[in-house]
Every structure is written in C-alpha cells, then in structure tokens.
Amino acid sequence: MRVVDLRIEDVAFGGKGVARAQGKAVFVPYTIEGELVSAEIVREKKQFAEAEPVEVKQSSPNRVAPQCPYFGRCGGCAYQHIDYQHQLAIKWRQVRDALQRIGKLKDVPMLPIIPSPRQYAYRNRITVHAQDGTIGFFRRDSHQLIDVQRCPISRDEVNRALSELREQKHVRDGHYALRTTSEPRVFSQVNDEVAQALRDLIIDLVPPNQDLLVDAYCGAGFFAKALLDKFERVIGIDWDRFAIAAAKENATEKETYIAGDVEHELTANLTALSRQVSERKESDLREMTLVVDPPATGLSANVRKAIVDLAPTTLIYVSCDPPTLARDLRDLDDQFTIDSVTPLDMFPQTAEIEVVVHLRTKSPPATR
Ligand SMILES: C[S@@+](CC[C@H](N)C(=O)[O-])C[C@H]1O[C@@H](n2cnc3c(N)ncnc32)[C@H](O)[C@@H]1O
Structure with a gap:
C-alpha cells in the first residue's frame, strides 16, 4: 500500500489522529494534532481510510516518550505518547464535540475535566x-x-x-x-482515586431531603450507598445477582436492591413502587433522583422513554462512552435541562473517558 505525508488535524474519540487526503478522512494512531507524519495507508474505504504511522516528520510539543515497552502493539493504551495535560485537553474536547455533533446540543455546559492523581500505576x-x-x-x-x-x-x-x-x-x-486484595469480585471502578472523586461529585450534585433515589445499573450500590443520607428510600437495580447480593449484605432498612433488567424494572415495576412510597407519605412523591450508569451501549430506546415518563426531578447520567451518551441526551433534551457536564479521567493513557451529566426535569410530571 502507498505511503503518504499527512498533517494531523484532530484526535478522534478512540484515540486516532485524523488527517484529510483528497477530501477523505484518514485515521492514524499514535499521532497528535498539528503533526506532520508519513503514514502507510493500510485500509481504504469509501468514506475514510486507515493508516499506520511510518515517521513523525514534525512532532508536536506535546509528544513524550511512552513508559511501556508494549505501547504501540498492545491494544490497551492509546495516549502514552502525549503529555498528561494534553491528554486531558483532548478528552475534554472529544466529549464536547460528541455532544454537539451527535447530541445536537448547542450550548454544552462543560465543566473542567477531573484528572487522575496517578497517571500510571492506577488500575486496581x-x-x-x-x-x-x-x-x-x-x-x-x-x-x-x-x-x-x-x-x-x-x-x-x-x-x-x-x-x-x-x-x-x-x-x-x-x-x-x-x-488488588481490596477489590470485590463484582463490578467496581478501576481507578480508586478517580472513583472517589466521581462519588464526591455525585454527592455534591444531588440535593438533600428527597423522597426516592433510584440507582439504575447500580452494581454493588456504589452510588446508592454514598447518597443514603439524602433520601427516605433508595432502590438499586442491576441484573448481576452477585452484585445485588453484595449490595444487600450491609443494606439498611431504607435500601431495596432488585436483581433485574433496568428496562423491565423501570417500565413495569417502578411506577408501582414510587406510588407505594407516595401513598405511605399521603402526599405526592415530590423529589426523586434517578442515577443511571449504563455500560458503553448506553440506554435503550425503552429506557429513555421510561425516564421521560418517570420525569425524576434530578437525573444523573454517568457514562463511559461519549457517543452513546450524546445519542441518549438528544432524546432526553425535551424533558430535561442539562445543568453541567463533567468529564473524569478514570483511565489515563487510554482513549476511554468517563462523563457525569447533571440534568433537571423541565416540568413536573402530570401524574406518577
Ligand atoms: C458501568 S457498570 C456500573 C456499576 C455501578 N454503578 C458502580 O459504579 O459500581 C454497569 C452495570 O450495569 C449492569 N447492567 C448492564 N446492563 C443491564 C441491564 N440491562 N439491566 C440491569 N443491569 C445492567 C452491569 O451488571 C453492571 O453492574
């Protein structure tokens, strides 16, 4: 295949540099915007091409030496050749761009990215x-x-x-x-310090004195347990029975953990559950928060619809995939106002990004 000189214009989500050749986007891994590289085209498609770097002819001031001898071959890391501050800037920009391009959101209230105190030696x-x-x-x-x-x-x-x-x-x-020995066997966050920052951020975002918290995709109740003090009743949902068993182990009376599919529980059972709570209180259910922390596939269309119907006063969306987050926010845009978007660098040196979005309902629901 042919070798071409390319000027890298951007670094796309996923970690590859993007250049243009004859009007077509060319993706080149291990490059940085502004660099001039020669690269070998290894795949040519109608809309885009993929290339492997051969030589960096003009290198970016943000280029650094990778610490790992396997970098460039191993599928794990994408950014060891970029200094840490610039990795953060790239990830922040990728979140904003995804929300604008895929989510069609105009003014994205982006907050600064929360860095990882450890740039290496963080994975537990x-x-x-x-x-x-x-x-x-x-x-x-x-x-x-x-x-x-x-x-x-x-x-x-x-x-x-x-x-x-x-x-x-x-x-x-x-x-x-x-x-590490402290790690439970069920799903848990991989970077302890950033997980702590994520928890603290969510504690800050959720107002106190509320009736009901629903922690959907709750795992072992990482968020539910951090937010207990703010709610009268807490419901966690996850289809991993082992995670639910772990959540139940030290649960207080106000916590209920359901082993089930979020889609089913949110549509079928939750309306009934929230009605029960409001009947017990002999008043309308006033304040409800929904936390969603789905896998990279994001929320299904049915879950998005259930969220709109449920109209929680506060919605916290924790995402590990900006493109699916953007797609989902586009659907939730009619019902919710986005208050803030905070990226976190849970996975330094890799192309992965964690994002927390704080939304508030635009209008109180007609009935619950
Ligand atoms: C990103 S993890 C979040 C875990 C938890 N919030 C935490 O911080 O530890 C996603 C979780 O969603 C669960 N999950 C994925 N799809 C689900 C579904 N359709 N219904 C219920 N749980 C689901 C997985 O078992 C996993 O525990």
Whole structure:
C-alpha cells in the first residue's frame, strides 16, 4: 500500500489522529494534532481510510516518550505518547464535540475535566489471557496475544499478581482476573482515586431531603450507598445477582436492591413502587433522583422513554462512552435541562473517558 505525508488535524474519540487526503478522512494512531507524519495507508474505504504511522516528520510539543515497552502493539493504551495535560485537553474536547455533533446540543455546559492523581500505576484490576504458554494482552485490533511481563498502568499489587501467575509451571489457557486484595469480585471502578472523586461529585450534585433515589445499573450500590443520607428510600437495580447480593449484605432498612433488567424494572415495576412510597407519605412523591450508569451501549430506546415518563426531578447520567451518551441526551433534551457536564479521567493513557451529566426535569410530571 502507498505511503503518504499527512498533517494531523484532530484526535478522534478512540484515540486516532485524523488527517484529510483528497477530501477523505484518514485515521492514524499514535499521532497528535498539528503533526506532520508519513503514514502507510493500510485500509481504504469509501468514506475514510486507515493508516499506520511510518515517521513523525514534525512532532508536536506535546509528544513524550511512552513508559511501556508494549505501547504501540498492545491494544490497551492509546495516549502514552502525549503529555498528561494534553491528554486531558483532548478528552475534554472529544466529549464536547460528541455532544454537539451527535447530541445536537448547542450550548454544552462543560465543566473542567477531573484528572487522575496517578497517571500510571492506577488500575486496581486487569484481565490477562493465557494461550499456549503466552500470558498477556491482545495485540491491537487482533486476537493475537502479546506476552506481557508488566503493565505500567496497573498498580504494583496487580503486577505482583501477574508475576506470580507467570511463575507458575503450567498455566492453563483461559482468562485470569488479577486484582488488588481490596477489590470485590463484582463490578467496581478501576481507578480508586478517580472513583472517589466521581462519588464526591455525585454527592455534591444531588440535593438533600428527597423522597426516592433510584440507582439504575447500580452494581454493588456504589452510588446508592454514598447518597443514603439524602433520601427516605433508595432502590438499586442491576441484573448481576452477585452484585445485588453484595449490595444487600450491609443494606439498611431504607435500601431495596432488585436483581433485574433496568428496562423491565423501570417500565413495569417502578411506577408501582414510587406510588407505594407516595401513598405511605399521603402526599405526592415530590423529589426523586434517578442515577443511571449504563455500560458503553448506553440506554435503550425503552429506557429513555421510561425516564421521560418517570420525569425524576434530578437525573444523573454517568457514562463511559461519549457517543452513546450524546445519542441518549438528544432524546432526553425535551424533558430535561442539562445543568453541567463533567468529564473524569478514570483511565489515563487510554482513549476511554468517563462523563457525569447533571440534568433537571423541565416540568413536573402530570401524574406518577
Ligand atoms: C458501568 S457498570 C456500573 C456499576 C455501578 N454503578 C458502580 O459504579 O459500581 C454497569 C452495570 O450495569 C449492569 N447492567 C448492564 N446492563 C443491564 C441491564 N440491562 N439491566 C440491569 N443491569 C445492567 C452491569 O451488571 C453492571 O453492574
């Protein structure tokens, strides 16, 4: 395939630099906007092309030396060649651009991105794969394994667990979850310090003295438990039965955890539940907060509709995928006002971004 010179104009969500050649977007990994690179076109599609960098001819002042010997081959990190402040700026911009372009939102009330105190050695768990004696991560864009001795974005304890696994005589083929000893076995946030900042941010955003909190996609109740003091009643929903069992373990009387599909529970059962609460109080259910923290696929159309029908006074959307977040906010725009959008850097050196959006209902619901 041919090698071309390209001027990188932007870094797209996912981590690749974007250039234009003959009117077509060309994606080049491991590049930074402003750089002039020569790159080999490796895939040519109708709308865009993909290229691999061959040489950086004019490099960005934000370019730094990666700390990991596997960087560029391993599928995990995308930004080790970019200084940390600039990684933050890129991620902030990508969130704003997704909300404007996909979400069609005009004035996005963006707040500054919350950085990670640790730029390396932050991951409290990893999953490595073993096959035919090779233990490590998948090569970028492939299912081929690279043998990995150490992962610099993981905590020392996790790397010790990796060394111990590698020292074993016969490691069976399969997947191995390696974690710090404090980590529970159900879903948990991977970066402890940023998870704490995320929790604190949500505590700040949710007003006190409310009737009902619904924590949808609650896992083991990370947000529900942090917000207990502000509510009379708390309901968590997750379809992972182990996570729900963990949430129930130390639950107080006001907490209810439901093992079920959010889509079903929000549409079928929640209306009944919230009615029960309001009947008990002999008044209308006044203040309700809904926290949603879905997987990268975002909210289904039915969940979006259920949220509009439910019209919670406060809606907190925690997202790990700006494009699906933008799609969902577009649908919620009629019913809710966006108060603030706060990106968090839960995953330094990688292309992933966490975002918290604070929304308020525009009008009180007709009936509940
Ligand atoms: C990003 S995690 C959030 C977990 C939790 N909020 C936390 O911070 O620990 C997403 C969670 O959604 C759950 N989940 C995904 N799809 C679901 C669905 N349709 N119904 C219920 N739970 C779902 C997963 O089991 C997982 O625990």
